[in-house]
Amino acid sequence: MAGLPRLPGFNFQDPTLCKFHLSQTFAIRNGYKQPKCQYKGIGGRELDCDSVKHIEKDDPIRYDPSLTYGRCKIKPLPPFIPHFALYDQKCLTFKAFFKQSVTESPLEFYRVRPVNIIYFLEDDTISVMEPRVENSGLLQGKLVRRGKIPKYDNTESFWHWKDLQVGKDLAFYGIVYHTVDCDVFTREYMASQGLDMADPEEMPIDQHTLNRKLQVTPKITKTPSSDDKLRRFLEYDGKVLKFKAVWDDRENEYGDLMRFEILYFLSDDTVVVKNVQEENSGRDPYPVLLRKTKLPKRYTDIPTTYPSIYLEKSDNEVTEYYQPKDFLVGNTIFVLGRDMFLYDCDKFTRDYFKNALCIEQKPALPIKEAKTPPPRPQVPPHDGLGSLEDSLQNTLTFLPKPPRKDVVKQIVNANKYLRYEMKMDAVHPEDTIRKFILQYSLGDGTCKIMEPPIKNSGIIGGKYLRSTLLNKPDSDLLNPELYTPADFYIGATITVFGQRFIITGADLYVYRYMQENDSKFPCDVIENMRNWMFNQGYLKDDLNDLVKENLQATKRFDETIADTNKSDFDKCLKDLNVGSSSSDSEIDKAKKAKLLQDYEDSIKHIYQVPPHGILPVQKECAYPVHIGKEKDLSCSEDIEAKYTSYTPKHIDTPEEVISKYYAGVLKNQQEICDGRYPVECTDPPKVDSNSCNKEEESGPIMISPPEIPPGACQGKKKTVTFKEDERCTIEKDDLCQLKREKIHCDCTDYMTDCI
Known part of the structure; x- marks a missing residue:
């Protein structure tokens, strides 16, 4: 604006203004x-x-709402x-x-x-009803008519509500x-007028x-x-x-726990209420304690x-009878003065309470008390008259x-006896020839003992x-320990009323009975009886x-292996019955017969006779074989294809020769261990001086080599070595109960060379 020319219309000052004095702040009034309020x-x-133009829109001081919303309505005065x-x-x-x-x-x-007293507020009148x-x-009703009642014979003043x-x-x-009292409206009205009513009084x-x-x-x-x-x-x-209850009357004299x-x-x-009769209770068997009637809760009320x-x-x-909800297991009810404790209920009752009343009954509660066992009565000693069982019945x-x-035991074992042969443990020489049979x-x-008669002996048998x-x-005289079949074996000594007997034999039925009831006998007794029977x-x-069973089991095993080696095509032909024996050639039949004969010969000596009748025990092999290096031998392929298998021949070993010798002695001399006849012990025969002489050079074990055709091997050398410790020293018992050490030849390597 400073650059504008000073021409009319280019300035902002009013040229008509001629007064420029300032107004005073204070005004003097009465000295x-x-x-000043306005400047x-x-x-x-x-x-x-x-000016109105310069008033802001949001000025709260000068804002007049009536300009926007109009004048407010004035509340009208209530009507008269x-x-x-x-x-x-x-x-x-x-x-x-x-x-x-x-x-x-x-x-x-x-x-x-x-x-x-009724006071009417509309006209200040009073009425008494x-x-x-x-x-x-009496004449009742309105005693004082409605009207204004004067005070104290003064007709100018009347009773007012302020006087009440x-x-x-x-x-x-x-x-x-x-x-004495007033209603609620009277109290509220008097309180609104500033008068408080007193507390009500009793009529x-x-x-x-x-x-x-x-x-x-x-x-x-x-x-x-x-x-x-x-x-x-x-x-x-x-x-x-149905509920089970008990009445405990033990606090009274001769009282008891009754069910x-x-x-x-x-x-x-x-x-x-029914009585549960118990055996030997000493009470009359009355069936019902309370007949069918309604049971009151308080019969004295x-x-x-x-x-x-x-x-x-x-x-x-x-006043009140018992209801189903009062019968709960674990609660006590009163039956005409008797307090009965409920301890159980049946299944129908439990289901009824659960489904109808939604109440779960408690499980059965125990009511029996643990009674101390009475002391055992002392049994007097046996006087020797009659049997012990018969004498105990008197006490x-x-x-x-x-x-x-035991009737069942007698019926099952009727006419079944075990017979044993015994001899007397003699003190006198004349008793050595006596024999007895224990039944x-x-x-x-x-047990029953019989003595067979001996002619011209002077001893009466029977x-x-x-x-x-x-x-x-x-053993205890009141609880004696009896002899049982487990105590009877060969060589056992039993005492019969002070006399000692030795069992020397038994019946074959005894061994059969032991086999069927092996749980009743010790293993030593069964083995002793089996050895004697053998x-x-x-x-x-x-x-x-047993030999037949072993042969059949071996044959079945070989047949199973032969079937597994067949191809699927051969099995299919066998199922279809193609290539039967009728169509085989004579050459195939002869070859099959030869192979069958070789197989029968190879299994003849599989079962070895056990020494002294003792069955073999399954143990590890006593002669472990160690295979050494092999030799290189040249063999033609045609021979190898022709002879793929062979059957070796069996030759008895020194141990087999000795076992066969003892088996023959046992078979010929059946009474060798009786002690009745003296037996001279002899040494077993020597097998071969070359094989069992330590001083000579060690030779090969006597095993015949198999018949091998020329060139049947594959150009290899095999070395077989036996263990020295277990084979070279073996202890066995002979018939005279002596232990002898059998020393065999030195163990050497067995060399097999192919031809």
């Missing part, structure tokens, strides 16, 4: 300085801030309601009483008559009324009216039950809740005036009974001991059957 600009001009319309049907009610004197009655002097009572004989109060005496026409009792009420018997009516008895009978007939069964009939809510001497109680006298009961027998009965466990139970020596030659059939 005092007072600040003016230079020269008395109006300021921009005082006259006094009679405002308090129409509004009353103040006070409860009061007055006493009326009675002059001509010896029983009473006054009566208390309750009244209601007395409630009507039946058969009172609870607990105050009011005199209306010569009768004094005493107020006095009219003695004459009370005596009349006591003399009048009230009429009692009983509402019939809504339960339909016919419907309950049709629905619950035959459905009974009962409580039956609850759902059809009519009756209860039956009856009126004092009820003539219970000659009248029975009915439903009117009983058990007053009237002795015969001892019980053990499997039915009753008794029955030596009748059938009786044999006690072992040094020495006597009684087990030849068993050996033959």
Whole structure:
């Protein structure tokens, strides 16, 4: 603007202004300085801030809402309601009483008559009303008409609501009324006017009216039950809740723990208590303790005036009966003075409580007490008369009974006996020739001893001991230990009433019985009896059957291997029955016969006779073989294809020769170990001086090499070595119970060279 020319229209100042003085801040009035409320600009001009154009839109001080929203509506004044319309049907009610004197009655002097004082607010009038009572004989109802009642004989002043109060005496026409209470509206209205009502008082009792009420018997009516008895009978007939209970009467003299069964009939809510009779209880077997009836909870809760001497109680006298919900396992119920503890219930009862009443019954509770076992009575010693079992029966009961027998054992083992041959452990020389037969009965466990007669011996044979139970020596007299078949074996010594016997033989049935009942006998006894039976030659059939079983098992094993080596094509041809024996050529038949004969010859000596009748025991191989280096030999392929397998011949080893020798001695001399005849012990024959002489050079083991055609090997050399420790020193028992050391030749390598 400074660069504008000073021409009319290019400046912003008013050229008409000629006053430039400033207005004063204070104004002097009555000699005092007072600040001015309105200011003016230079020269008395109006300021921009005082103009309407310069007022901001959001100025809260100068903003007038009426310019935007218009003037607000003024609330109209409430309409005028006259006094009679405002308090129409509004009353103040006070409860009061007055006493009326009675002059001509010896029983009473006054009566208390309750009244209601009603004050009408619309016109300030008062009325007194007395409630009507039946058969009172008094004129009741409105005692004072509605109107204004003067105060104290002053006709100018009347009773006003401001004069009313609870607990105050009011005199209306010569009768004094005493107020005792007021209603809720009266209290609220008085409180709104600034008057607080006093606490209510009790209304006095009219003695004459009370005596009349006591003399009048009230009429009692009983509402019939809504339960339909016919419907309950049709629905619950035959459905009974069964509980097990116990009555503990041990606190009284001769009391005991008695058991009962409580039956609850759902059809009519009756209860039956049955007695559970126990054996040897000493009580009369009465079946029912309580007949079918409703069971009250408190049977003593009856009126004092009820003539219970000659009248029975009915439903009117009983307050409450037992219901199904009261019968819970673990609770105690009272059956006419007896407290019975419920400890169990049946399955139907548990299901009924669970499904119908949603109550889970507790499991059965134990009620038995752990009784200490009585001390065992002392058994007197046996006097020697009769058997021990028969004598013990005299100590058990007053009237002795015969001892019980195992009838099942006697029936199963009827006529079954084990026979043994015995000799006497002789002290005198003449008793050495005596023989005895022990017969053990499997039915009753008794033993019987017979002596065969010997001609020209001077000894009378026959029955030596009748059938009786044999006690072992040094056993308890009251609980003796008896002899059993497990104690009888070859060489065993038994004592029969002080006499010693040695068992020397047995029947073959004894060994068969041991095989069938091997759990009743020790292994040593069974092995002892088997060895003796083998020495006597009684087990030849068993050996033959065992050899046949081994041959058949080996043959089946070889056939199985032969079938597995066949190709699938051969198996298919065999299933289709193609290439049968009828179509084979004669050459194939001869070849098959030769191979079969070679196989039969190779298995002849597989089973070895055990020395002294002892069966072989499965052990590791006593002669482990160690294969050494092989030789290189040249063989043609045509010979190798022709001779793919061969059958070696078997030659007896020195051990087999010795075992066969002892087997022959045992077979020829059956009584060699009896001790009856002396036996001279001889050394076994020597096998070969070249093979068992230590001083000579070591030679090969006597095993014949197989017949191998020329060039059958594959150009290899094999070396076979045997272990020295286990083979070169072997101990065996001979017949005379002597141990001899058998020393064989030195072990050498067996060299096989191909031709």
